[in-house]
Amino acid sequence: MLSTVKTMALRGLEGFLIDVQVDVSAGMPSWDIVGLPDTSVKEAKERIKIAIKNSGYELFSRKIVINLAPANIKKEGSIYDLPMAIGILKSIDIIYTKQTQDILMIGELSLNGNLNPINGALPICIEAKKQGIKKIIMPKQNVKEASIIDGIEILGAYDLSEVVHYLNNDIKITPNHITWEECLENGEKYSLDFSEVKGQENVKRAVEVAAAGGHNCLLIGSPGSGKTMIAKRIPSILPDLSFEEALEITKIHSIAGTLKEDVPIIINRPFRSPHHTISSASLVGGGKSPKPGEISLAHNGVLFLDELPEFNQHTLEVLRGPLEDGIVTISRINGSLTYPCNFMFVASMNPCPCGYYGSSEKECTCSMQEITKYMGKISGPLLDRIDIQIEVTPVKYRKLENEEPVETSQQIKQRVNKAREIQRARYKEEKIYSNSSLTPSLIKKYCKLDKESKNILEIAFNKLGLSARAYGRILKVARTIADLEASEQIQKSHIAEAIGYRNLDKKYWKN
Amino acid sequence: MKIIEKEDKNYPKKLLKIKNPPQKIYIEGNKNLLNKEIIAIVGSRMATEYGKKCAKLFASELSKQGFTIISGLAVGIDTIAHIYSMEEVGKTIAVLGSGFNNIYPEENYYLYKKILENNGCVITEYPPETQKSKENFPKRNRIISGLSVGVLLVEARYGSGGAITAKHALKQGKNLFCIPNRIDEKTGYNTNLLIKQGANLVTCPQDIVDVYMENIEENQKLTQKIEKNKEKNTQKAEEEQQQQNxxxxxxxxxxxxxxxxxxxxxxxxxxxxxxxxxxxxxxxxxxxxxxxxxxxxxxxxxxxxxxxxxxxxxxxxxxxxxxxxxxx
CATH class of the missing domain: 1.10.10.10 (Winged helix-like DNA-binding domain superfamily/Winged helix DNA-binding domain)
Structure with a gap:
C-alpha cells in the first residue's frame, strides 16, 4: 500500500517541502531509497529496520520502495529517519489514521527507537510555517529552540512508539510555545562585564565609540595588556537584541548545530573567536553542501580575531567582501548559498614580533625592518575596513588593587543604545543602521563640518601624515562621537578625538 | 657627479692627513663645503626621543653658528642631523657607504635629493654601481671623522657604528664630544663610557662653538670680505638679496x-x-x-x-x- 509523509529539506536557510512516498508490497524482500539521497540517508535503512523492531512492531520481509519527492533536490542528513519510519508503519497499517498528511515530521532514530536531536529545527519550523504547515513533530530535545515560533503547533516526541500512539489518537501531546519575554527572563545574561576591567579608560572609551557606531576596531598592545579581556566584553555593551535579530542568529546556529539543548533561543550577541590556524572555508563557510562559517555564526555579534598577523594572509583576505556587504555567498557544486554575516570585526595584535615595541616594562628586541615587515602582514584593503585603531597598554599592579568604582557594562550600554537610536532615526530612508555603513556620498550628506573643524582636519592631514583613506573613517567616527553626545553638528572636539583613533596609521603603517 | 683623485689639488687636505685616505672620492653637489669647518653628528639608528631631541638642537644650532654638519645618511640620528642642518642653506654633507646608484637606506633617497636641492653635498668613495655591504659602512666612518674638526656622538650602543666613528676620531686626533645619557639606557652606554674615559661632555651647542670660536670668526671675516667685493661689482646681487629678504x-x-x-x-x-x-x-x-x-x-x-x-x-x-x- 502507498503512503505519504511530509518532511523538509534545507538548503542554506531555504526550506523545501519533501514528500516521503513509501510503498510496501509483497515480492522479493528488498529495500530501496530513491530521490537523490545522500549516503547518510541511505544508511537510515538499518536504523529504521531495527528501531521499528525494538519499538515492538513487526516488519515482515517485504519489498519496500521509498521515494523522496521532488527527486531533483539533494537530501542529506538524518532528519528523514522519522518520516520514513512512519511512512512504512502507515503502509503496513500499524498507523491507521489519515491525518499524517498534514503533519511535517523530522527526526533521527536510534536503534532502540528513541528520537535523537537534529540540526536546523528552527529554520525548518520557520520555513514550514511559511509554506502553510500547521503541525510539526520533532525530537523532544529540539522543541525548546523551535517553540519560539507561534502560529504552528510544535509537538515533541520522545520515541517512535510515542509518535505512533499519537497518530493513532491513543495519546495527546501538548504543543509547546514560549514567548520572547519568557526567553529573555529565563535566559542567561552575558556573564562578562566591563566593571571587571580596571584602568584602560582610553581603550574603554574607544570601544564604546566602536560599539555605538558599529565600527570595526583593532587593538594593539604588548602581551598581557588586556586586549582579549576587553574584546570579550564588547558584546555586553552592544545594544539589546531585537526578536528578529535573535531569530536570525538562532537560525544560523541551528543549522551549524552549535545550539545548546537548554538554550532555546540565543538572547546574547554571539562572540566568536576562532583560533588563528583556521582555514578560509571554515571562516566564511564551506563544505560540499556549504555550512555557515565563523563570520555567519558571528552574525549580529562580534567576530574577534586574536593575534591578527598570525592568521594566514589568504584567510584574512576572504573577509574583505563579507565585511563590506554583510552577507556571504558560497558557491559549491551543489549550488550556491547565501548566509548573512553582519558582524562587528574586532582584532588584536602585538606591535612587533617580540611584542614589546613601545612598552615601558620590557625592551623591544626587534629591528625597525622586522617591525615594518610584521605590520605589513595586514593588507591595506583590510585595514581600510577598520575604523578605529587603539593602543592598549598594560595596567600597573597598583591600579589593579585600586577599589575605585568602575563603570558597568549596563551604564555604557545605555549611552550606546541612545546613540544607536539617533542613528536609526537619521538613516530611516537610507537603508543603513549605523554610521559604520556610511558610503562616501552619504558621508558628504550627513557629516558636514564647520570651518574650524575643517581647518583642524586639514592641519592634521598635513602635519601628521595621515593617509587619504583615513579621511572617510575619521568623519564616520567623528559622527558617532557627536551622536554619543547627542550633538547635531560635528564639532572640533569630535574631529580631534576621532583623529586620535587613527594615530597608529601614521606611526606603524607609514602610508 | 665629480670625481676627485688623491693626486688632485682639489682633494680635501684634511683627508690626506688620515691613515688610509680613499683613492678617489665621488662628489655630488656643493664640493666647496668639504673645506669648511665641519662637525660630525653621529649616533644610533634606533635613537630614543631624547637622542633625537638632542640631535635636532645641536644640528640646527651649530649650522646657524656657521658650522657645516656631516653625517652618514642612515636612519635615526643621522637623518635628524641632516634635516635640521638644512634649516640653513648649504650646511650639510652626507657620506655614503655605497655607490650613488644604490642609495641606502632606500627611504632616505628623498632626503638625499633634498640635500642636493639645499646646496648640500653628498660624497662616497665607492663607484656608482657599488651595492651596500656590511664592510663598507664602518669604513666610511673614517671619512666622516676625517673631514670634520670634531665629532659629536649623540647616542651609541656598545660597539655600534657611532662608537666606531668615535674611535676613528680619536685615532685621527679630532675632538670628541659626547652628550651624556641616562645610565640605564642601552642606547647611551657608549657615550657615557667615552665620557668616563675622557671625552668632552657637552650639554649645549655653545660648548662646541666655544672650542672653535676663533676659527669660525676668521672664516666668516674672509667670506664677508669676498662678499663685499662681489657686492660692489654687481647690483643684481642686491636686488636678489632684497627679494630674499x-x-x-x-x-x-x-x-x-x-x-x-x-x-x-x-x-x-x-x-x-x-x-x-x-x-x-x-x-x-x-x-x-x-x-x-x-x-x-x-x-x-x-x-x-x-x-x-x-x-x-x-x-x-x-x-x-x-x-x-x-x-x-
Missing amino acids: QHKNQKLKQQQNQQLNQEQNTIKYQEIYKYIGELPISMNELIKLTKKPITEISEALCILEIEGLIKNLPGNKYIRIMKKFSIN
Whole structure:
C-alpha cells in the first residue's frame, strides 16, 4: 500500500517541502531509497529496520520502495529517519489514521527507537510555517529552540512508539510555545562585564565609540595588556537584541548545530573567536553542501580575531567582501548559498614580533625592518575596513588593587543604545543602521563640518601624515562621537578625538 | 657627479692627513663645503626621543653658528642631523657607504635629493654601481671623522657604528664630544663610557662653538670680505638679496602667526599640557592626574600634537617636544 509523509529539506536557510512516498508490497524482500539521497540517508535503512523492531512492531520481509519527492533536490542528513519510519508503519497499517498528511515530521532514530536531536529545527519550523504547515513533530530535545515560533503547533516526541500512539489518537501531546519575554527572563545574561576591567579608560572609551557606531576596531598592545579581556566584553555593551535579530542568529546556529539543548533561543550577541590556524572555508563557510562559517555564526555579534598577523594572509583576505556587504555567498557544486554575516570585526595584535615595541616594562628586541615587515602582514584593503585603531597598554599592579568604582557594562550600554537610536532615526530612508555603513556620498550628506573643524582636519592631514583613506573613517567616527553626545553638528572636539583613533596609521603603517 | 683623485689639488687636505685616505672620492653637489669647518653628528639608528631631541638642537644650532654638519645618511640620528642642518642653506654633507646608484637606506633617497636641492653635498668613495655591504659602512666612518674638526656622538650602543666613528676620531686626533645619557639606557652606554674615559661632555651647542670660536670668526671675516667685493661689482646681487629678504619676512610673519596660534592653544589646554613632560606619560595617567573627562583629554592631546607641542610615542604615551624645533 502507498503512503505519504511530509518532511523538509534545507538548503542554506531555504526550506523545501519533501514528500516521503513509501510503498510496501509483497515480492522479493528488498529495500530501496530513491530521490537523490545522500549516503547518510541511505544508511537510515538499518536504523529504521531495527528501531521499528525494538519499538515492538513487526516488519515482515517485504519489498519496500521509498521515494523522496521532488527527486531533483539533494537530501542529506538524518532528519528523514522519522518520516520514513512512519511512512512504512502507515503502509503496513500499524498507523491507521489519515491525518499524517498534514503533519511535517523530522527526526533521527536510534536503534532502540528513541528520537535523537537534529540540526536546523528552527529554520525548518520557520520555513514550514511559511509554506502553510500547521503541525510539526520533532525530537523532544529540539522543541525548546523551535517553540519560539507561534502560529504552528510544535509537538515533541520522545520515541517512535510515542509518535505512533499519537497518530493513532491513543495519546495527546501538548504543543509547546514560549514567548520572547519568557526567553529573555529565563535566559542567561552575558556573564562578562566591563566593571571587571580596571584602568584602560582610553581603550574603554574607544570601544564604546566602536560599539555605538558599529565600527570595526583593532587593538594593539604588548602581551598581557588586556586586549582579549576587553574584546570579550564588547558584546555586553552592544545594544539589546531585537526578536528578529535573535531569530536570525538562532537560525544560523541551528543549522551549524552549535545550539545548546537548554538554550532555546540565543538572547546574547554571539562572540566568536576562532583560533588563528583556521582555514578560509571554515571562516566564511564551506563544505560540499556549504555550512555557515565563523563570520555567519558571528552574525549580529562580534567576530574577534586574536593575534591578527598570525592568521594566514589568504584567510584574512576572504573577509574583505563579507565585511563590506554583510552577507556571504558560497558557491559549491551543489549550488550556491547565501548566509548573512553582519558582524562587528574586532582584532588584536602585538606591535612587533617580540611584542614589546613601545612598552615601558620590557625592551623591544626587534629591528625597525622586522617591525615594518610584521605590520605589513595586514593588507591595506583590510585595514581600510577598520575604523578605529587603539593602543592598549598594560595596567600597573597598583591600579589593579585600586577599589575605585568602575563603570558597568549596563551604564555604557545605555549611552550606546541612545546613540544607536539617533542613528536609526537619521538613516530611516537610507537603508543603513549605523554610521559604520556610511558610503562616501552619504558621508558628504550627513557629516558636514564647520570651518574650524575643517581647518583642524586639514592641519592634521598635513602635519601628521595621515593617509587619504583615513579621511572617510575619521568623519564616520567623528559622527558617532557627536551622536554619543547627542550633538547635531560635528564639532572640533569630535574631529580631534576621532583623529586620535587613527594615530597608529601614521606611526606603524607609514602610508 | 665629480670625481676627485688623491693626486688632485682639489682633494680635501684634511683627508690626506688620515691613515688610509680613499683613492678617489665621488662628489655630488656643493664640493666647496668639504673645506669648511665641519662637525660630525653621529649616533644610533634606533635613537630614543631624547637622542633625537638632542640631535635636532645641536644640528640646527651649530649650522646657524656657521658650522657645516656631516653625517652618514642612515636612519635615526643621522637623518635628524641632516634635516635640521638644512634649516640653513648649504650646511650639510652626507657620506655614503655605497655607490650613488644604490642609495641606502632606500627611504632616505628623498632626503638625499633634498640635500642636493639645499646646496648640500653628498660624497662616497665607492663607484656608482657599488651595492651596500656590511664592510663598507664602518669604513666610511673614517671619512666622516676625517673631514670634520670634531665629532659629536649623540647616542651609541656598545660597539655600534657611532662608537666606531668615535674611535676613528680619536685615532685621527679630532675632538670628541659626547652628550651624556641616562645610565640605564642601552642606547647611551657608549657615550657615557667615552665620557668616563675622557671625552668632552657637552650639554649645549655653545660648548662646541666655544672650542672653535676663533676659527669660525676668521672664516666668516674672509667670506664677508669676498662678499663685499662681489657686492660692489654687481647690483643684481642686491636686488636678489632684497627679494630674499622679502621672502624671509613673509616666512617670519607666517611663523609668528603659527606661534600665536600655538600660544592660544597652549593656554586653552594648559591644564593638560603642564602634566606632559620630558618623560613619556600615558593617556590613562593623564586622566588620573587631571581628573578631566576622557573626551576632553583626547581632544587636547590631538590638538597639541597637531600644533607640534607634544608627540605621540609607541605605547600610547605622550612627550613634550621643544617648541622651537617642532615636528618636521
